[in-house]
Amino acid sequence: MTGVQTCALPIFAQNPTLRLYRVTLHEEPGDKFTLVFDCYAEDTEHAYEQAEDAYPGCELLTSTLC
Numbered sequence: 001m002t003g004v005q006t007c008a009l010p011i012f013a014q015n016p017t018l019r020l021y022r023v024t025l026h027e028e029p030g031d032k033f034t035l036v037f038d039c040y041a042e043d044t045e046h047a048y049e050q051a052e053d054a055y056p057g058c059e060l061l062t063s064t065l066c
Helices: 044-054
Strands: 018-025 036-042 059-065
Touching: 018 044, 036 044, 044 059
Parallel strands: none
Antiparallel strands: 018 036, 018 059
16 A cells, blocks of 8 residues: 555653653742743653753752653
8 A cells, every 4th residue: 555654653652661740940040930841751850851951051840750
């Protein structure tokens, strides 16, 4: 059959060690507004690393496994 489309698996299906985390942060230290950053990560430290990559210089507050 021609024209068959395939879909890429979601990242969490490709790597079963990844779990959904929610990190709260201040984009700049001392900010009053709290941002929420969701990501797939292996553990809390990995989630924090991803948040810091997305928001360099941010102030990390919490990480929660969703």
